[in-house]
Amino acid sequence: MLGRGIFQAVFGEFLPILLLMLVAAVVAGAMVTLSWVLGPKKDTPYKSSTYECGVTPVGNAIERFPIKFYLVAILFVLFDIEVVFLWSWITVFKGATIQYQVFSGVAVGIYLVLWIIGDAYVIKVGALEWDEEPQVAPEKLLPTPVEAPTIAAGSHS
Amino acid sequence: MTANQVAFLLVGGLAALGATGVVACGEKPVRSALCLVLNFFLLGVLYFMLGAELLGIIQVMVYAGAIMVLFLFVVMVLALQSQEAPRHKERRWPLAIVGAIALAATVASVIVTFDPSPFSQPVGDGYGKPQAIGAYLFTEYALPFEVASVLLLVGIVGSVLLARRNA
Amino acid sequence: MNVNALIPTVDWRALAPFTIVVCTGIVALIIEMLRPRRNNNLVVGVSLFGLLVAGWSLFGMLGGPSDESFAGMILNDRFGQILQLVMVGSCAVCFLFSEPYLREKRIPFAEFYPLALWSTAGGMLMVSSKHLLMVFLGLELLSISLYCLAGMSRYESKSEESALKYFLLGSFASAFLLMGIAFIYGETASLHLGRISEVLGAASASPLSTIGAAMVLVGLGFKLALVPFHQWTPDVYQGAPTNVTAFMAAVSKVAALGALVRFLWAIGTLDTVWFPLMWWVAVATMTVGNLAALVQNDVKRTLGYSSIAHAGYLLVGVLAAFSAPGRVSLDATAFYLISYAAMTIGAFAVISLTASGQHEGTRFYDVRGLWKRAPWAAGCLVVFLCSLIGIPITSGFFGKLLIFQAAFDAGLPALAVLLAVNSAISTYYYLGIIQAAFVTEEGAVAPRFGKPSASLNLACAVCLAGVLGAGLFAGPLIRGMGTAEVGPPVGVPVQDPLTIHTKNTSD
Numbered sequence: 152m153l154g155r156g157i158f159q160a161v162f163g164e165f166l167p168i169l170l171l172m173l174v175a176a177v178v179a180g181a182m183v184t185l186s187w188v189l190g191p192k193k194d195t196p197y198k199s200s201t202y203e204c205g206v207t208p209v210g211n212a213i214e215r216f217p218i219k220f221y222l223v224a225i226l227f228v229l230f231d232i233e234v235v236f237l238w239s240w241i242t243v244f245k246g247a248t249i250q251y252q253v254f255s256g257v258a259v260g261i262y263l264v265l266w267i268i269g270d271a272y273v274i275k276v277g278a279l280e281w282d283e284e285p286q287v288a289p290e291k292l293l294p295t296p297v298e299a300p301t302i303a304a305g306s307h308s
Numbered sequence: 309m310t311a312n313q314v315a316f317l318l319v320g321g322l323a324a325l326g327a328t329g330v331v332a333c334g335e336k337p338v339r340s341a342l343c344l345v346l347n348f349f350l351l352g353v354l355y356f357m358l359g360a361e362l363l364g365i366i367q368v369m370v371y372a373g374a375i376m377v378l379f380l381f382v383v384m385v386l387a388l389q390s391q392e393a394p395r396h397k398e399r400r401w402p403l404a405i406v407g408a409i410a411l412a413a414t415v416a417s418v419i420v421t422f423d424p425s426p427f428s429q430p431v432g433d434g435y436g437k438p439q440a441i442g443a444y445l446f447t448e449y450a451l452p453f454e455v456a457s458v459l460l461l462v463g464i465v466g467s468v469l470l471a472r473r474n475a
Numbered sequence: 476m477n478v479n480a481l482i483p484t485v486d487w488r489a490l491a492p493f494t495i496v497v498c499t500g501i502v503a504l505i506i507e508m509l510r511p512r513r514n515n516n517l518v519v520g521v522s523l524f525g526l527l528v529a530g531w532s533l534f535g536m537l538g539g540p541s542d543e544s545f546a547g548m549i550l551n552d553r554f555g556q557i558l559q560l561v562m563v564g565s566c567a568v569c570f571l572f573s574e575p576y577l578r579e580k581r582i583p584f585a586e587f588y589p590l591a592l593w594s595t596a597g598g599m600l601m602v603s604s605k606h607l608l609m610v611f612l613g614l615e616l617l618s619i620s621l622y623c624l625a626g627m628s629r630y631e632s633k634s635e636e637s638a639l640k641y642f643l644l645g646s647f648a649s650a651f652l653l654m655g656i657a658f659i660y661g662e663t664a665s666l667h668l669g670r671i672s673e674v675l676g677a678a679s680a681s682p683l684s685t686i687g688a689a690m691v692l693v694g695l696g697f698k699l700a701l702v703p704f705h706q707w708t709p710d711v712y713q714g715a716p717t718n719v720t721a722f723m724a725a726v727s728k729v730a731a732l733g734a735l736v737r738f739l740w741a742i743g744t745l746d747t748v749w750f751p752l753m754w755w756v757a758v759a760t761m762t763v764g765n766l767a768a769l770v771q772n773d774v775k776r777t778l779g780y781s782s783i784a785h786a787g788y789l790l791v792g793v794l795a796a797f798s799a800p801g802r803v804s805l806d807a808t809a810f811y812l813i814s815y816a817a818m819t820i821g822a823f824a825v826i827s828l829t830a831s832g833q834h835e836g837t838r839f840y841d842v843r844g845l846w847k848r849a850p851w852a853a854g855c856l857v858v859f860l861c862s863l864i865g866i867p868i869t870s871g872f873f874g875k876l877l878i879f880q881a882a883f884d885a886g887l888p889a890l891a892v893l894l895a896v897n898s899a900i901s902t903y904y905y906l907g908i909i910q911a912a913f914v915t916e917e918g919a920v921a922p923r924f925g926k927p928s929a930s931l932n933l934a935c936a937v938c939l940a941g942v943l944g945a946g947l948f949a950g951p952l953i954r955g956m957g958t959a960e961v962g963p964p965v966g967v968p969v970q971d972p973l974t975i976h977t978k979n980t981s982d
Contacts, residue, residue, distance in 0.1 A: 216385050222471040224381040229463050231374040235366050236445070236453070243442035254482050255446030262457040268501060269464035275508045278472040287473065290513035291583040447482050448546040451490075455600065455612045458497055462593050462616065465504065466623030469586045470638075 323350035348372040360436035486544030489551040499525025500592035507585035555603040565725035571934035573718040594620035602733030605668040625715040637714025652694025658687025668741035698731035702759035712779030721823035725816040760787030799885035807877035814870030821859040821938030845912040855935040870945035
């Protein structure tokens with residue numbers, strides 16, 4: 152009883168997707184394997200340098216990266232989660248009653264407004280500007296006139 | 309053994325193998341992360357087999373997609389080098405084995421004495437489908453949904469505050 | 476497929492306080508986003524105004540009957556309203572002294588205000604719902620904002636340490652909570668505490684629901700810093716910016732206590748298991764908190780341990796109300812929460828004066844000579860600490876007295892005696908802080924304090940009014956509390972089943 156029947160029974164309508172993945176795996180595997188088997192292998196020091204026709208690398212690639220990259224990744228994850236919510240909404244919206252459409256439309260509208268405010272904030276404070284650091288208004292960093300810092304005077308004596 | 313069980317053992321076993329790979333490649337973080345991708349993806353397949361389609365899609369999209377990007381970014385940002393990874397002391401092995409056996413025994417005792425009858429009722433038609441979740445999420449659970457959007461806004465503002473705001 | 480989900484009743488009035496607080500946060504964010512100013516005064520003003528409106532709307536609801544709306548997601552009852560009022564007030568007082576402190580520390584990020592507002596809103600949700608999903612979402616909203624705020628002072632490694640510890644342990648506790656909720660859902664097929672208590676009351680305790688309830692208690696106990704789950708508290712309180720610590724100590728404790736009370740009420744049928752357990756937790760929380768506080772040399776750490784001890788006192792009040800339903804109410808606990816919030820925020824507000832320039836030291840020797848530089852703030856500090864000890868005419872005294880009395884009335888004399896003994900122990904370290912601020916002369920080194928600003932003095936005055944006012948008017952306040960109707964306590968079967976789509980006004 153093993154055979155096509157199993158997969159039909161278990162995966163049902165997902166059988167085509169399974170087949171697609173199988174084909175993709177075979178094609179990708181074949182490409183890598185065949186080029187590895189058939190390709191000529193000439194190893195020269197020049198060929199095995201990092202960029203054969205490019206600049207000579209300076210230093211190691213494994214070093215600390217700026218936090219900006221990570222912020223982009225976090226914002227991407229948040230974006231991804233926001234989209235996933237909408238996806239289950241559109242699958243049901245078209246065939247639903249008018250009450251559902253209005254109510255859920257308002258709910259999703261509020262959701263989208265909050266999302267847009269968040270993204271507007273990210274852009275507006277320049278958190279995605281690559282070259283310059285987003286600063287708070289410089290005047291905020293000055294001590295307030297009433298509260299002159301007393302520590303500066305003492306540190307010199 | 310039914311067809312369902314064969315498929316479950318296949319997918320579940322591979323997922324467990326992937327999970328083992330995450331720990332086994334401890335000194336090569338990128339390989340660990342790739343094993344985690346395999347594990348996440350196969351978990352998604354398991355969700356599909358249980359009929360929880362939306363959960364399966366979220367698992368693949370959010371976990372295997374986005375969360376993994378985050379993991380790889382962490383690996384990159386931290387600049388973990390293989391020689392920097394602390395080598396585990398060999399004398400921890402007995403403790404680890406005892407712990408593993410204890411955990412396995414606990415799980416086994418639960419499985420042996422488990423009474424599946426309350427859980428064997430069939431779920432309703434369309435259970436776990438995106439349509440069913442969409443139907444409830446935006447009506448009965450509309451308020452939690454809005455709170456979740458405030459939570460995501462907190463995530464955006466908080467990450468910018470921690471990562472990029474400079475004084 | 477046919478959609479048979481029902482559109483829930485929308486009751487904007489019940490949700491108004493939450494909505495107002497969230498929208499105030501959004502407005503504050505938009506102000507900072509569109510027109511970054513030279514100072515945050517506008518943001519502070521808008522935030523305070525929003526909190527005032529939210530408090531006013533809560534106050535207007537106080538007399539009304541309790542009801543549920545949004546498909547059982549929002550419960551509008553007196554207990555929840557009082558706790559929400561405490562949280563809104565605490566947040567406002569924290570905002571009063573935040574601005575000078577943040578400027579002094581050179582971290583004047585206006586994002587503090589929206590994040591703190593949203594955090595407050597999360598806490599408000601936790602206490603105004605009997606639906607575990609809402610409790611979880613409220614907890615996350617409260618916590619995630621706090622993780623970010625704790626790490627706000629980015630040039631200080633102790634602030635980073637605080638945020639990281641809080642985040643890692645907090646998400647671990649959240650995972651426990653969520654897993655427990657899932658177990659309980661597996662047993663009862665409901666997330667609504669009314670329905671859960673009904674199902675659990677009908678059947679004998681199963682392992683699934685017992686483990687689930689234990690995990691939820693772990694999650695809530697972490698937020699409340701009950702003793703086996705308290706280790707994060709001193710480090711997080713010490714490392715976070717002082718205004719954030721004050722906020723954390725007041726708002727998140729009030730919210731977690733509210734959620735814990737509602738949850739303990741729902742699993743009341745398991746009282747043979749939970750009551751002795753929580754009894755021991757209360758004993759351990761009071762004792763460990765006070766004993767550990769004795770050996771600290773940092774004011775913020777000491778106050779952190781003291782907040783653990785106070786969580787223990789609060790738990791005594793809760794247990795008393797649960798073990799003698801009908802005779803003892805939660806009024807004493809609610810009263811104690813009000814005075815706890817006022818005196819803790821006040822104490823932290825005064826301690827925030829130790830920031831000068833970018834430097835901030837909160838060791839005992841750092842507060843030396845406080846009374847010479849800031850006599851008003853130092854005087855207030857004495858009152859707050861006296862209230863924390865429980866010296867008469869302060870509200871802390873009446874709060875402890877009420878809880879002591881409640882424990883006796885409920886037949887828990889051992890807890891009452893332990894409470895008294897612990898209060899006596901706590902005198903030592905509170906007096907230590909007073910001694911550091913008053914008796915010992917300031918060293919010859921440079922002065923350690925920024926000058927107290929007018930808004931800090933105002934915050935002190937508000938807390939002072941809270942501490943003394945609640946003490947002087949303890950009688951009327953207690954009578955007006957009326958939290959007796961919080962729900963059928965332990966062992967009493969629930970009268971009416973959960974009615975999701977209709978208003979349930981006969982509570």
